[in-house]
Amino acid sequence: MIVDCAVIGGGPAGLNAALVLGRSRRKTILFDDNKPRNAVTSESHGFITRDGIHPEELKRVAQEELSRYPDVRIEKQRVHLINKENNLFEVETENGEVYRARKIILATGFKEVLPDIPQVKEFYGKSLFSCPFCDGWELRDRPLAVIADDHKAFHMAKLVSNWTNDLIIFTNGSKVLSYEEQELLKSKGIRINEKKIATFIGEEGMLEKIQFEDGTTVLRKGGFISAEWKQAASFECSLEYTFNEQGGIATDSWQRTNTEGVYACGDTRMAGPSQLIMAAGEGSMAAMAVNAALIEEKFNQEKRHA
16 A cells, blocks of 8 residues: 655654644654653643643544545555665565555654753653753752753753753753853852762652752752753655754754655654643644645646547
8 A cells, every 4th residue: 555645753843744644634643652752751831722732642532533525545664674665665664564645744843852860861851851941940949950061051051941940050060061151050050060960869750959969958849951962863864854953853844854755744844842732843844845846746747638
C-alpha cells in the first residue's frame, strides 16, 4: 500500500499534522514509538483549553480524535530507516516492516542531555525544568536556581528573573559569564555561584538544597537547567536534509526541507524546548504544505496527460 504521507513522531506536532491530513482525506500513517521527551512531565502548559493537562492524557484525546478519520492509521513502531526511491519514500521500522509514502513529515523532536550531576534526574520534571514559559508560573516567587555551564547562562538567567526576585545562577564550576554580564546580573539582584555542584537535596523530586563539592549548601526551591539538545532520530544520511544553526532541521516557512517531499516540524526543527501549541501549529502547517503539494502534482499530471 502506498500512502500519501508518513508522519514520523507522535507528539503534538505529529498528531496535529495527522489530524489535518486526515481531514484533507489523505491516507496517512503516523509512527509513534511512545518515547516522548516530556515523559517525566506531569503537566503541560500554554495550550489554550488544555492548560495543565497531563501529556499522556493529551495524547490519548488526540489519538481518539484521529480515530474518527478512516484515512489515518497509527503504527506504534519506531522508524529505523527512510530511503527515497524515485518519487516514493520507503519507511522501514525496527520490526522490519516496510511502508511506502509520497511525502514524509519528520516530527521526531529532540532528546535532552542533562548535566552530569548526581541525582539530577530525580528532580528533573518535578522541581527542575528546562522551559520557563512552560513551568515558570508554578515556580513563581520561590528562591530559584538557574543551572547553566554554557553560553546560554546569561540569557537564561535574565529570562527566569521574570518569575522571581530571588535568583542565583550556578555555573557548576565553569566561568562562562563575562565581566560585563556578571556586573549586569548583579545590578539586577541576581547572584552568581561558580562552585562545582556535588548533588541535589530534597524529597520526592522537590528541591530543597544544592550541595557543592566543598560541602556547603544553598537553599533553593526549584529552578531551570540548561540542557544539551540532540535529534531524537536522524535520517540525514539517507534523506540529505540540512540543519540550521541551532541544530534543528532547516525548513522554509512551509516546513519544507531542502529535500523534495520531506517536511519537518516541532522540536525537531526548533532545536530545544518549545510549547505544545507552537509544535502543534507547525504540524498543521506541514500538513497543509503536503496537501498543497499533492494537489499541485495531481493537476500537473492531468495537464501533461490532456
